[in-house]
Amino acid sequence: MTRLVLDELLDPSEVRVVVDRAADGSVARARLALSDLPRVEPVLLGRPVARIPALVERLCGLCPAAHHLAGVRALEALGGAAPLPAQATAVRRLLHHASAVQAHAARAATLGRDPADVAALARFAADALAAAGMPSHFPATAVPGGVRVTVPAPVREALLAAVPDAVAAARRIALGALADAPDPAAAPLAFTGADVALVDADGRPDLLGTHLRAVAADGTVLHHAQPAARLTAVLAEQHPGAAAPRPYLRMLGPDAGRYRVGPVAQLGVGPLRTPQAADLQDSWARGPRAAAPARAIMAVAAVEAVAEVLSDGAVCAPPEPVAVTLTGLPAGASGVGWVDGPRGLLVHRYVTGDDDVLHAATILTPTAQNEPWLADLLHAAAQGDGTQGDGTKDSTQDGTVGPLERAVREADPCLPCTAAPLGAMRLTLTGAPDTPEGR
Amino acid sequence: MCVAIPARITQITPGELPMALVDVAGRCEPCCLAYHRDAVVGDYVLVQNGFAVSLLDPQAAAESLAAFAELGLVGP
Numbered sequence: 001m002t003r004l005v006l007d008e009l010l011d012p013s014e015v016r017v018v019v020d021r022a023a024d025g026s027v028a029r030a031r032l033a034l035s036d037l038p039r040v041e042p043v044l045l046g047r048p049v050a051r052i053p054a055l056v057e058r059l060c061g062l063c064p065a066a067h068h069l070a071g072v073r074a075l076e077a078l079g080g081a082a083p084l085p086a087q088a089t090a091v092r093r094l095l096h097h098a099s100a101v102q103a104h105a106a107r108a109a110t111l112g113r114d115p116a117d118v119a120a121l122a123r124f125a126a127d128a129l130a131a132a133g134m135p136s137h138f139p140a141t142a143v144p145g146g147v148r149v150t151v152p153a154p155v156r157e158a159l160l161a162a163v164p165d166a167v168a169a170a171r172r173i174a175l176g177a178l179a180d181a182p183d184p185a186a187a188p189l190a191f192t193g194a195d196v197a198l199v200d201a202d203g204r205p206d207l208l209g210t211h212l213r214a215v216a217a218d219g220t221v222l223h224h225a226q227p228a229a230r231l232t233a234v235l236a237e238q239h240p241g242a243a244a245p246r247p248y249l250r251m252l253g254p255d256a257g258r259y260r261v262g263p264v265a266q267l268g269v270g271p272l273r274t275p276q277a278a279d280l281q282d283s284w285a286r287g288p289r290a291a292a293p294a295r296a297i298m299a300v301a302a303v304e305a306v307a308e309v310l311s312d313g314a315v316c317a318p319p320e321p322v323a324v325t326l327t328g329l330p331a332g333a334s335g336v337g338w339v340d341g342p343r344g345l346l347v348h349r350y351v352t353g354d355d356d357v358l359h360a361a362t363i364l365t366p367t368a369q370n371e372p373w374l375a376d377l378l379h380a381a382a383q384g385d386g387t388q389g390d391g392t393k394d395s396t397q398d399g400t401v402g403p404l405e406r407a408v409r410e411a412d413p414c415l416p417c418t419a420a421p422l423g424a425m426r427l428t429l430t431g432a433p434d435t436p437e438g439r
Numbered sequence: 440m441c442v443a444i445p446a447r448i449t450q451i452t453p454g455e456l457p458m459a460l461v462d463v464a465g466r467c468e469p470c471c472l473a474y475h476r477d478a479v480v481g482d483y484v485l486v487q488n489g490f491a492v493s494l495l496d497p498q499a500a501a502e503s504l505a506a507f508a509e510l511g512l513v514g515p
Binding site: 037038039040043044047055056059063136137138363365367414415416419 | 489
């Protein structure tokens, strides 16, 4: 495990698309090679459960705030935390929504949006993250039962003063993304699986929601609002522990129960609560429901959520964590923590063994959950790409954005290549022996 | 998971696609600086799949490396 992880981290592999062909040369199946995204659960086992969030968030290169909050929530579920103080809830919401703004601003930059708008959003996000206890790449914000930090009143006032410009910049980016969305007739392959996202008590999308909602492609509500404690009754992995575990909704089974997460799903499960984002969501829903404008609209929603948090003043109160007991836990106890990050649902599930150590864990990432969706997109793209035989093809050779690159950008897996400017994503097509990761 | 490991830049080769040599827990490895062209020798970066995906301050890098060591993913 040690060598495997390090060597993959250090291998500049960009992104590999594996295309399996039938005897006549037609595309039988296409998928993303996920071996570059190893499962980390095995190295966590046997360690003090209270340490797990601090370790996992240090491993993640892209969404440390999401892992930080999901992990602490899992500990709180294990330790039986009472409802959080309002101050803790507010600071966590500030951290989480600011991290979403930061991530979506970076994506807007790769699409060539107005640099001034992108910079304004990124600056707003950085200031909000610093105020919430994340001055650099890693957060030091939450502890089980509360938070470590408070937001000084002058910092809150400065952030509130910056909100109008940030909302305006986010809105311009979203309108541009909506205008650039493909014609419905040329839209990416419609996904036949469900959309899954976190919601608030009213069933509306909430990146730090307490319940999970699943809506089928035809609009049927499959799960109205499931609490985290019901996770294993709602979701299962077809290939537990694999890099591509193929999670599914239990009620529909492995094939029919495929689902996706992320901004498209977040907009698909219900109406947004904040006004400007809700208006944009209406426009998005009438179009091809593409991912780029969905990300931009969720950035607007996140800026509005930051503004709400700052407006109520609780962020400025002194931290007063409630007690959470993480010693003397019964063996076999489990705790689930989840958040809806920039790329979608992130789940931490810890199971204790004797002496408060980790006996089992599931770290379910958005990329792993979106792998079936991406495989569908890649399959359709490979069929129309004109790629022949087992040769490799760099989609950037002619400087254009090919269908495979569009497919990868749509699902936005957590690989460095997704930060490349349009047309600059290096893709390598390979044929490969059948492996469990793509099944 | 999107695992990324902290490393210190020891050498930079400028160009359209700038490359660096980085010290990863004592190993010298190549790393692409396409996403952080302003990085300089001595900076700490997070490396994922051969790309520097984020800049780090030295304290954050040290704390992160300590976590990798605690998990047995790098040597002492």
